[in-house]
Amino acid sequence: MSQSRLRTALEEGLLTLPQGNIAVLRPPVIYDVAALPRGAVRVVHGFFPDFMAWQAAGYPVTLDMPQVSVAIVVVPRAKALARAMVAEACAKADLVIVDGQKTDGVDSVFKACRSRLGDLPSITKGHGRIFWFASGDVFADWAAPPPAQGAHGYFTAAGVFSDGAIDKGSELLAAALPAKLPARMADLGAGWGYLASAVLSRDGVKSLDLIEAEHLSLECARLNVTDPRVRFHWGDATQFHVDAPFDGIVMNPPFHADRKADPTLGRRFIQSAARLLAPHGKLWMVANRHLPYEGALTENFRNVDMIGGNGAFKIFHANRPLR
DSSP, rough: OOOHHHHHHHTTTSSOOSSSEEEEEEETTTOOOTTSOOGGGGEEEBHHHHHHHHHHHOEEEESOOOSSSSEEOOOOOOOHHHHHHHHHHHHHHSSSEEEEGGGGGGGHHHHHHHHOOOOOOOEEEETTEEEEEOOOOOTTSOOOOOOOOOSSSSOOOEEEEOSSOOOOOHHHHHHHHOOOOOEEEEEETTTTSSHHHHTSSSSSEEEEEEESHHHHHHHHHHHHOTTTTHHHHHEOTTOOOOOOOOEEEEEOOOOOETTEEHHHHHHHHHHHHHEEEEEEEEEEEEEETTTTOHHHHHEEEEEEEEEEEEEEEEEEEEEEEOO
């Protein structure tokens, strides 16, 4: 965030923190915690790259929220997840602080909280808002339910990508996969496991590694994919390492940094796929049609073909990585 609302609230005396530990829930790596007593900060995160970045910065980081005096909810884009985080903060802290950007829906959370609690102290700054209140059980109904099986037959949860429906790009890629696939397969950015089902249904597959950065998604994948040939990895697909290279990779790489399209994410996935594949390895990939990945593919693979698509997506097959 370009400007720190938290620092403003604390340094101007508008917000006073009680003694005790402070849990910061899902902060991006640029979130400003400098105004907090460093020894009291506990970061709670389920996104692997941010988890590791905060850990590298010297902060204790956990998947599960501990009991604390203060909880700072950094509002995510997913509305249901934001509400679940508020409910958890109320259950495990005495004071709840909610901070976020308008583009991520902080004003919606503010209005919903104010409708139950009445007027709340608030600061708007840097295209966002911060507000705070004493915890209670008034938001108990916002608590996140366990992963549930949707009409599509898969388990999903609040906060995972494409939680309400099968992603159209993944659906197109699954249909385009050949009847026989290489023996040792991987899915980079596996999400909640939709592509895994298609891969495992093909002949020739002896193992499939699912690599996913969002812990919530990976937990859903464990429910959706019970085949003993599968291994699950919570990790960053762009930094992942294996002892033995893969024979084949499928992927539907992400292309958003916050709300902005960022093709560099997809390019990093392509580079990682080339690095993780054996010399004879093959890649099947789907991408939004407007994203310029052709250059990255030809820079990293000897052979690249577009094998399908529609008005919204394009499907690539590449082999013989250059590395």
